[in-house]
Amino acid sequence: MAAPATPPVRDRDPEGRARNARPRDGLGRPLPYGVPGVERQPEGVPRTPAESLVEAQRLLDAGMPFHAHEVLEDAWKxxxxxxxxxxxxxxxLAVGLTHAARGNSAGGAALLRxxxxxxAEYRTTPPYDIDITGLHEWAESLAAALAGTTTPIDLTTNTPRLVTA
Incomplete structure (x- = not known):
């Protein structure tokens, strides 16, 4: 009879929740342990809506839409x-851009849509100077452009502006 399998040791945060502590690249993909990665966004950081938008835009402009997604997810929560x-x-939108930059066009298009x-429901009264109309048009256009492709998109030409100038 074979010995029972030992369950793998799971990475845990200080509160004991399961977390993957592997380093990640700028698009949030896990890297092997011991390889230098991009510092992760801390979770649960309280920010004002304006602070969330500024930080998310900074990360988008740096080619890190996965990390921008984390900031926007904190605002959502x-x-x-x-x-x-x-x-x-x-x-x-940010995680859809992440998938598109990774070459997952179908997933990217679905999340962008x-x-x-x-x-869309915020078009008539966009809060916090968010460019709802521009973002909506950008997302629909990029989603359509992704149809049938598997090539990762270039973030330098496909990164949106979150707020109106």
């Missing part, structure tokens, strides 16, 4: 009421 859909949609759908 912290929001209550009707703004939850706004921040959820914004996070979906879902994010565009979630922010």
């Amino acid at each position: 912290a929001a209550d009421g009707p703004e939850r859909g706004l921040w959820r949609g914004m996070a979906q 879902r994010g565009a759908e979630n922010i």
Whole structure:
């Protein structure tokens, strides 16, 4: 009879929640242990909506949409009421861009469309100077361009502006 398998040791955070401590690249892909990676965004950082948008834009401009997604996801989790859909949609746009940059065109397009759908209701009264119309058009256009491709997109030419100038 074979010995019972030993369960793998799981990475845990200080509160005991399972976390993958492997380093990650700028697009959030796991790297082998011991390889230098990009510092992760801390989770649960309280930010104002304006601070969230500034930090997310900084990360997008640095070619790190996965990390921008983490910032926008924090805003989503912290929001209550009707703004939850706004921040959820914004996070979906960033993770859709992440998938497109990784070469997962189908997943990227689906998330870009879902994010565009979630922010669409804010077109008439865009909060926090968010360029809802521009983001919606960008997401729909990029999602259409991704159809049938598997080539990762170039982030330098496909990164959106989150707020109006």
